[in-house]
Structures are given as C-alpha cells and as structure tokens.
Amino acid sequence: MGKDEEIKEIMLGMVYEKAREIFSETIIEYGTNPGNCGTIDDPEGYAKITGVCGDTVEMFLRMKGEKVGEAKFLTDGCMLSIAACSVAAEMAEGTYVRECIGITQSAMLKRLEKMPQDHVHCALLAAMAVQKALRQCIESKEKTRGFRCEVSQEPLL
C-alpha cells in the first residue's frame, strides 16, 4: 500500500469512528453502500416526493404476481435518506402487496436504529414514496384484472 493509500485509510477510519458515535452500524452500511439504488424502465408503480427538507425521493416498483418483484430508488437527499430508501426498497422487494402496509416510518426507524431525531423525516419520506408507488401498482392491477388490496391512507408514522 502506498503512502497516499495509507493516509486515505487512516482518514476513512477516523470518519467512520466519528460516524459510529452518531449513527448505527445499519445506517452507516445502508447509507454508504445502498442496495436497490437505481431506476426501473416502465415501472408499474412510481412515486416522486419532496420532503419538508427540500430533498426528493423517487421510488420505482415492478410487480411479480401479488408480490413486489423489484424496487429501486433515487434520492438527492442525505446519507440518512439514502439509508431509509434502501431499507424501504429492500423491505418491499419480495413482499406481498398487502404486507407492504407495514413499511412505515416507525418500522424503518426500528430497522435503522439510532436515527437522529432531526432526521426522522427521512424515514417518513421513504415510507411515503413506497406507499404512493404501491398505490399506483394496485390501481393499475385493479383496472386490468379486478385485483383488490387495501393500502393505508393513514399517516405513515
């Protein structure tokens, strides 16, 4: 390892050490190495939501039978928003639509652990994006083959 690489490793170690004092390991992992990041061409469910902070989340869903087959997201938000979107998409993928009702802000906060209070809205934004995209999937399914499923109209707290 060269000198520059060595210095980079030391500095990264210091950054991660500081981050661990504030965030959970889960947030750091999902926030710096998110799964499900990207888009889906011609998604069956799509949502674009801008939160109170001014950041935007886009959620893309494709169905596979009665389950969410694929979920992807894009966001220009903070690391916490990236972590929340990644968890939301992961929770949706492979899940029956009727069970996706459980993808709420509180479910994500529980999964992410140690979310700073001034960033809990990042989880709400991700939950709202999933639920809105799901609603679009359901509406298009209902139109094509009489499929019926309830999705919460309640605030996702």
Ligand code: FES
């Ligand atoms: Fe805007 Fe996290 S989504 S601060």
